[in-house]
Amino acid sequence: MNLDNLIQQFQQKDTVAFETLYNMYAENICGAINVIVKDSERSQEICQDVFVKIWEKSNQYDASKGRFFTWLLNIARNAAIDEVRSKAHKNKKKNLPVDSLVGIYENGEDLNSKMDTIGLQSLLKGLKEKCILLIDMLYFKGYTQKEAAKELNTPIGTIKTRIRSCISNIRKNMA
Amino acid sequence: MDVEEYIASGILELYVAGALPPEENLEVQHYAIQYPKIRKEIEAIERAILELTEAASPKMPQDGFAKVKAEINDVIPFTPQTTSSKATPWRSYLGWAASVLLAIGLFWMYTENSKLKSEIELTNQEKQSLEDVLSNTQEEITLKENLLQQLRDKNVTVIALGGQTVSPSSYAKAYWNKEENKVIIDGQGLPEPPDGFTYQVWSLKLDPLTPTSIGLLDDFASQDTKLFTLENANDSEAFGITLEPEGGSETPTLEQLYTLGAVGS
Numbered sequence: 001m002n003l004d005n006l007i008q009q010f011q012q013k014d015t016v017a018f019e020t021l022y023n024m025y026a027e028n029i030c031g032a033i034n035v036i037v038k039d040s041e042r043s044q045e046i047c048q049d050v051f052v053k054i055w056e057k058s059n060q061y062d063a064s065k066g067r068f069f070t071w072l073l074n075i076a077r078n079a080a081i082d083e084v085r086s087k088a089h090k091n092k093k094k095n096l097p098v099d100s101l102v103g104i105y106e107n108g109e110d111l112n113s114k115m116d117t118i119g120l121q122s123l124l125k126g127l128k129e130k131c132i133l134l135i136d137m138l139y140f141k142g143y144t145q146k147e148a149a150k151e152l153n154t155p156i157g158t159i160k161t162r163i164r165s166c167i168s169n170i171r172k173n174m175a
Numbered sequence: 176m177d178v179e180e181y182i183a184s185g186i187l188e189l190y191v192a193g194a195l196p197p198e199e200n201l202e203v204q205h206y207a208i209q210y211p212k213i214r215k216e217i218e219a220i221e222r223a224i225l226e227l228t229e230a231a232s233p234k235m236p237q238d239g240f241a242k243v244k245a246e247i248n249d250v251i252p253f254t255p256q257t258t259s260s261k262a263t264p265w266r267s268y269l270g271w272a273a274s275v276l277l278a279i280g281l282f283w284m285y286t287e288n289s290k291l292k293s294e295i296e297l298t299n300q301e302k303q304s305l306e307d308v309l310s311n312t313q314e315e316i317t318l319k320e321n322l323l324q325q326l327r328d329k330n331v332t333v334i335a336l337g338g339q340t341v342s343p344s345s346y347a348k349a350y351w352n353k354e355e356n357k358v359i360i361d362g363q364g365l366p367e368p369p370d371g372f373t374y375q376v377w378s379l380k381l382d383p384l385t386p387t388s389i390g391l392l393d394d395f396a397s398q399d400t401k402l403f404t405l406e407n408a409n410d411s412e413a414f415g416i417t418l419e420p421e422g423g424s425e426t427p428t429l430e431q432l433y434t435l436g437a438v439g440s
Contacts, residue, residue: 015244022240028225031232040233047235051243066200069221070193073228101231120230138192139224145194163192164185170223 007068011058018058022051025069029076035101035140036080043080050079077142101136123173131166138163181206182216191220322359322402330354334414336436341418342366347434349376349414351407358389358407358414365433367396368418375419376403377427378411381437386415391423413437 009017030047037043053075061071101124124132130152137143137151149156189195190203207214325331331352338345346364351357360376368374374392379385390405392398417424418431 015247018247019240019244022243026235026239027232028228030235031228031230034233035228035231043233044235044239048239048242048246051240052246055243055247064204066193066204067191067217067221069225070191073224074193116230116232120227123227123230135227138189138194139227143194144196145189146196148194160185160189161183162185163188164183167188167220167223170227171219174223174226 003068004063007061007063011061013055013058018055025072026051028069029072032073032076032140033080033083035136036077037083042083046079046083047076050076053079073139074142077140081141101132101140123170125173127166127169131162131169134159134163135166176206176210178210178212182213187213187217188220191217191224319400322400325352325357325359326350328352332438334436334438336414336416336434338364339432339435341431342433345433347416347436349436351411351414351438356406356408358405360392360403360405360414360416361401362392362395362403362416363401365392365395365401365416371421372418373421373423374416374433375423375427376405377415377417378407378409379413379415380410381412386427388423388425388427391419392416411438 006017006020010021026047029050030043033046033050034040034043037046054072057075061068127135134148134152137148138145143151145156145159148154149159152159154162186195186199186203190200195203203213203217207217331350334349334351336347336349342365344364345366348361350359350361352359358376362374365374374395376389376392377386378389379387387409389407389409390403392403395401413436415427415435416433417427417429418433419428
């Protein structure tokens, strides 16, 4: 089944199509959440909630505005960030930790053994720390290119070429 | 456009991240349709991110979707059509068709109702005018009965007034009630007076001939019964009717004497 058709049927509230999409993307969505939340059980719960949300918002996805996965990723990270913010509020901390992915990579910070730390480490092998930081900001924390450029005090053009080289590195590691 | 250079710029990585401003996002979208190479590159970048996020997953439980499904069934109770999407248009068209029919039906009933209302209105008006006619008729009957009563009164003397030289075929009658000093003139046998003229009724004493005006037959044309009631306290010996200029004359114009009749003993 072609992805476009699947998405179309899902948008027509077809639960079978939705289940297929769930099976395709659940691990990715949960992984993206886990990088931010760093709590396996809580991440799983949030992931379920995110899929309910995705179902409710199905008609809001507009294929002319971006990839379906990008849309899913955006909903997932908003939910994850909300979770961390509400927790951080309780802990009287103001900001998100800046080094989620870096922490996982270096320390295998998530205590849940189910996570594929080795797989993650092999994917990120050879990446410079500023690469991992940029991936973390752009893909997991949802910074726009402008926000990332400002945060890192770097021109937007440099942000673009740097993320190109970082992702290329991961693609080499995949091969 | 240099596709290689475009890919090398890193814009596609930011597109997958959803980090581009809207106009650049649209541009990538556009090129992805135009250049298959760009689309393939986008898919390759996405695969890398899928790989990365999957590696970070704590692994979802096997029954993960069952929980989601239970919840969406709670959230959205009106989703019975998990079957073919081709069934959907038929059902929704049916709904639309039904509402269109309903609208037409309501409109039809509304116009029918308006029609009936105006018919009732019309019937009421007809009824009203018939009632008016009836009451007019009753009034007329009463009037005529009164008149008949007056003419039949035992004190009434009937005087036939015959046509004279100017109009031999004319005739009239006077019903004179001496007790009540009233004369009713029946002018049915008189022609309609020309414009600007009116009939004037005279009480006459014969020896010597002394005419006294007792009144005018005003509005002769519009008087249906041609019966005119006049006062007459004279000791009349005859009655005559002449044609006079409108408003009447002091003395009768004898050349225009239409009818004349003497009171019998």
